[in-house]
Amino acid sequence: MRLFRVLRQGFDFGAREVAHWFPGHMARGVKQMKARLHNVDCIMEVHDARIPLSGRNPFFQESLGIKPHLLILNKMDLADLSQQKRIYKHLKEKGVENIIYTDCTKDENIRQILPKITELIGSSQRFQRAEIPECSILVVGVPNVGKSSLINSLRRLHLKKGKASRVGAEPGITRAVLSRIQVSENPLLYLLDSPGVLSPHIETVETGMKLALCGTILDHLVGEDIMADYLLYTLNQKEQYRYVEKYGLDGPCPDIESLLKKIALKLGKTQKVKALTGVGDVNITVPNYSAAAYDFIRTYRRGELGQMTLD
Numbered sequence: 001m002r003l004f005r006v007l008r009q010g011f012d013f014g015a016r017e018v019a020h021w022f023p024g025h026m027a028r029g030v031k032q033m034k035a036r037l038h039n040v041d042c043i044m045e046v047h048d049a050r051i052p053l054s055g056r057n058p059f060f061q062e063s064l065g066i067k068p069h070l071l072i073l074n075k076m077d078l079a080d081l082s083q084q085k086r087i088y089k090h091l092k093e094k095g096v097e098n099i100i101y102t103d104c105t106k107d108e109n110i111r112q113i114l115p116k117i118t119e120l121i122g123s124s125q126r127f128q129r130a131e132i133p134e135c136s137i138l139v140v141g142v143p144n145v146g147k148s149s150l151i152n153s154l155r156r157l158h159l160k161k162g163k164a165s166r167v168g169a170e171p172g173i174t175r176a177v178l179s180r181i182q183v184s185e186n187p188l189l190y191l192l193d194s195p196g197v198l199s200p201h202i203e204t205v206e207t208g209m210k211l212a213l214c215g216t217i218l219d220h221l222v223g224e225d226i227m228a229d230y231l232l233y234t235l236n237q238k239e240q241y242r243y244v245e246k247y248g249l250d251g252p253c254p255d256i257e258s259l260l261k262k263i264a265l266k267l268g269k270t271q272k273v274k275a276l277t278g279v280g281d282v283n284i285t286v287p288n289y290s291a292a293a294y295d296f297i298r299t300y301r302r303g304e305l306g307q308m309t310l311d
């Protein structure tokens, strides 16, 4: 590729800090979940398959040794599945053994979940819950990874029932704390849906940026300009050049400003601004960079720039 030599080899995050990307109400969510832990038989942790190693809440990791645990890597339709072997290896090193990739848009692999959960509960000690005929599964995960979609898919598949949990494209749709939802009659299984909770300590700005690109942090907290820039950097790093064709470019683009300019012009996202010249005020048309960044990020999230695992 002609421009490859000038593509960036590193990304400058400047002096950004991630502390304020964790809203306070999420700490309450974790507290409520901890309090309910003794009443559940299994933890089903849902995470985004594009960031299988980044941004999981440490609380979910801590709960691993306490209750049977299943990690669902959802949105597999958007991830690069050729990386699966490497991911399994890394997760195994962290003690995560039970993993299922899912795609809620097609119910793909969803059928594997209940048999796996039944097996995990069957081989665990239920202690004081042994007499209780029904099983409860706590669904946890960072915001917007598809917890509610998964619950709805499970109900559709096993109970032939419609939606019980609200789904939304923005993080933070599930507000009601720990609502109890039946997903199967035989065995009798209930899920406890929980609001998404981010880790209070996002390790690095880069981890935060990946979480943001996957839609788990509200865009405006991070800034769409820097997110678009990091997305371009990552696409180039991974040699994922579908954007070149999508936006009719000559080759890979090294800098975000010229890419956003091209996107804005291609999509007709321009705005008129007044400029002061020697002969008075004139209206000039300039690219709307914010609208272009918004479009670039959403196009990526829809999977139209290729399947990519960010870790």
Ligand SMILES: Nc1nc2c(ncn2[C@@H]2O[C@H](COP(=O)(O)OP(=O)(O)OP(=O)(O)O)[C@@H](O)[C@H]2O)c(=O)[nH]1
Residues within 6 Å of the ligand: 074, 075, 076, 077, 078, 102, 103, 104, 105, 141, 142, 143, 144, 145, 146, 147, 148, 149, 150, 166, 167, 168, 169, 170, 171, 172, 173, 174, 175, 194, 195, 196
């Ligand atoms: N491409 C794709 N999109 C999905 C998948 N699962 C869910 N989504 C979309 O992801 C967005 C978030 O889904 P939700 O089910 O609301 O996620 P949640 O984890 O319950 O969100 P919170 O309530 O914020 O915690 C929605 O726009 C869904 O349509 C999937 O497997 N693939």
